[in-house]
Amino acid sequence: MASDPGLGRLQLGLAGAGNVAVCMVVGYGLALLLHAGAQGTVVFMLLSSVVAMIGTNALVDHRIRANAITAAYFPLAMGAGITAGTLLAPSQPASLVGFVVVMFLAVWMRRFGLGYFFYGFMLWNGYFFASFLKTTLPALPAMLVAIIVATAVVLLLSCTVFRRHPRRTLAAVFRSMSARQRGLARACIALLEADPGSPGADRASLAIFRARARATEAALMSDGWAAHAPALPEGWTASTLRARLLELQLGLDRLTLGTRRLAATDAAPAIRAAAVEALGALATPNPARAREAAPALPELASAAPLSVQAAAADLHRGISIVTSVPNRPVLSRTVQENEPQFVPAAGLVLGQLPGIPSVASEVDPRGAAWNPLTRLQFATRQAVQVAVAGTLAILVGSLISGQRYYWAVIAAFVSFAGTGTRFDTTRKSLLRVAGTLGGLVAGVVVARLTNGNLFAALAVIVASIFCGNYLMRISYAYMIFFLTIMLSELYALLGQFSDELLLLRLDETAAGAAVGIAVALLVTPVSTRDTIKVVQGSVLAAVADLLGTLHDRALDPASVSANAVDERVIAADNQLRRLVLVGEPLTRYQIWENRPRAIRRRLTLVANIVATARSLSDAASRLRQPDVELAAEIGKVADLARTAAGATGDGAAPAAVPVLAGEPLDPSARAITQNLPTQAHAALDRLQALLREIT
Known part of the structure; x- marks a missing residue:
């Protein structure tokens, strides 16, 4: 609960697995209906799965109208990519040049808004599929029908079964705040019990800082959801909720400051023991005992030095505030009026707080004195980086394998998705290689265990999609780990599975990641x-x-x-x-x-x-x-x-x-x-x- 405020990751994992499973079935049925044949069936199922995976991340708005508007352009974006790839596929040089152009456009269009981030992915995936499958013009209409059907299915599921309800989400965020508050109390106990100046005290101090930051994150997420009237607690306004959140923040500040002060003093063992007891009660799901135990702290410290008195007073005040603020109010089932002038401090992006790209976009890259590219907008700079990385990845990947170079291109392309600084891009690229390596080992084992069992293989694919989506925001390596397992199962189903093929994918992925890192460090780098x-x-x-x-x-x-x-x-x-x-x-x-x-x-x-x-x-x-x-x-x-x-x-x-x-x-x-x-x-x-x- 503390790790997943609002249960957004859980819902994303369930939606991803459910959307892909349903779209695969629909794609299979559509292939039978259109008499697409064996290869056409695989193509329809893969296309439907790609639409489902991208749509799962894009259609998370609780407003049906907003999701419908976003989804309406999915077939146009992916259809444009497939059409361009089909027209250029007969000529290998033209196809490769088109690949680089599409990569540039897919990133450049992000400047127009969040929806275009996903349209860019749709465009790029469509072109990739057409180039990879050598699609012909007669097969193009059927593929467009498959994309339209898959889009309709994902939209329907996103607006019904997997629709996010503001009221339930805010309730889950409140529970997350309580869980993170208990984590902060446990970190405070660890600092008080550690020897001053010891490595254990340093670790506990860092744990307090991170726990405090996580509590602030949950408060800001609550503030973001407060902008939606249906999410508000019964009888509350958005400003009332914000005031309660800030009151809770003040209490956590006092709690943290009091703990740090007390840990740095020569307080009597009885005072430290009383503080640990009160914090231990606060770390339980029922913090009422903490409110009863806290008043003993100022009483025990009444004869102590002023620094100990101040620390005890801060702890007492912090516990009193935290246990009195209703951070789990009763939520209303009725929609009430919201304040038209209320603006959240951090506007939510897909139900979450904005990430690093929103921060890095405000920073000027290095090399402004000699590089005119540094004066471009953030999205345009990244588009240039992707185009350069894509070109180099094609060259390097082709040297490794003339048929599987696209794995290197994929690794280079995604290095600049959701990243902003050169450190961020480097870390993501390394995590992709690490996740691929771990996934290869697991994929070989799992593919051999499910060999010949179609339903077991499909179950592994769906489970991998759930785990990848659920753990993606914890670490990108987890997502790639499960994605590699899923690909191993797909290759097994297509009869192309081999250890050599998976090792080749690792080589290509490492090459593409290296290219992405080099470009991030050298081409308009953001420090x-x-x-x-x-x-x-x-x-x-x-x-x-x-x-x-x-x-x-x-x-x-x-x-x-x-x-x-x-x-x-x-x-x-x-x-x-x-x-x-x-x-x-x-x-x-x-x-x-x-x-x-x-x-x-x-x-x-x-x-x-x-x-x-x-x-x-x-x-x-x-x-x-x-x-x-x-x-x-x-x-x-x-x-x-x-x-x-x-x-x-x-x-x-x-x-x-x-x-x-x-x-x-x-x-x-x-x-x-x-x-x-x-x-x-x-x-x-x-x-x-x-x-x-x-x-």
Whole structure:
């Protein structure tokens, strides 16, 4: 539940397996109806399966009209590819040139919107099938009929059996938030039980950072679904839901900060034990015991040093907030009115939060001084990369096998699907090779076990599609692993299965992946470190915007609504999510990356800036009277945030990060108080220190 917020992966896996199974049956029946013969039957089933797999990923909108509009162009896109491939197939040179042109167009058209991403895949697959099968003009009309029928079937299933319901999805996201909250509590326990400075403490600290980021991701996904009125809880508006989400975020901030503070102090064993007990109760599905155990923390720490008192107070407050926020409200079965002015912080893409391409598209590639291609739009640059990679893959793949070169072309083409930076493309290419290698071993075993058993082979194919779709968002290698098993079964059914053929596929795939990596590194490369710097500036700019709103509210509380503050806070959360998305892979050791600790320190520092700004907004948003002094201090820190957002550097981590990032600078601010201006000034002190550190 924690791994799959909204159960989107589960639904995608079930839809993929179901759509392919039904379309294969329909394709088989259509082939019998049209007397297509043995080869025609295989072609109809393969074409229907391809339409089903692409349609499964494209037709995930809960609105029937939107899915129908998207699906309406499937036959046109794939039909154009098949027609072009059929006309050029008699001439090998013309066919290869057309292959490169189609690859360019398939990527270039992504600039027009998400639907064109799938139309490009349809165009490319249609051309590939026509070239591979040497389709003739008399066979073309029947293939177009098969595509139209398969599209209609997938659309029908996507709008009925596999239709995504906003209300159920939001309920699943809420359950995911609860599960991720429990994971954060377990990570906090691990840090408190580890020896300070030990490798176990480092691992626990990293686990806390990742668990906290996952909770933010679930909150942003909930905010995205809140834009759809049918998903809202009974009696709630989208703004009400956002306010509850931000309140929960504030509680998790206090929980994290209190744990880190307490772990760095020489607190008495009784205090640590009480903290572990309260967090252990929070880690259970029934957190009511945590709310009962939390008040013991400030009482036990009443005679302890101020740093321990502050840590105990943070833990107490965090647990109180987390256990009081209804993060699993009762959902309504009735459609209610939504706020027309509500705009989610992160617009969902196919039911999920936007990925790395949405981040990398804002970053200028390297080589701008001498390469005019760097001034092209992101989709056009990728289209050029794909065209170059496709040309090289044809040349290299043909040297390995003149008949199976297309495996190298496929590997090069998909290297630029869903990727944005050169690191991302390199990692995806390597994962494809690793998944192919593992899938070959498993495919040989499975194909021999199912040899001669048609129904067992079909069951393996459908199961592989489910597992590949379900695990794709965890790791691309899993998808390729199961895709290779599926291909092994298809070759066995076609009577072409052999160990030599599968090894040839591995060679071609490795060659295509190598070409994709080389092109990503040399042709308009987008640096991951440049991307981190750009998005870090976006985070700090969002914090500066939030501080500007808080400044106006401190001058005149009536002039700025709570909803306006919440909008700025969750915008900063979304920018932080984007930073973690592009930087998190570098927090692990890579073959070409040996500074993961520096990246982790940078990401943690920026996350603390956002958390402290959220704490400040909580205090400032409860002001009922103007506070000119506080407004002046907020204005100064806002200027510092703007300076930090516009600062340029070499991309290295800060020279040092406070051991207790977020701790007040002034000892007088450490006092536990409920005075709002004092809380706000303490948060400003912390925020000012963190901004100076990042600058």
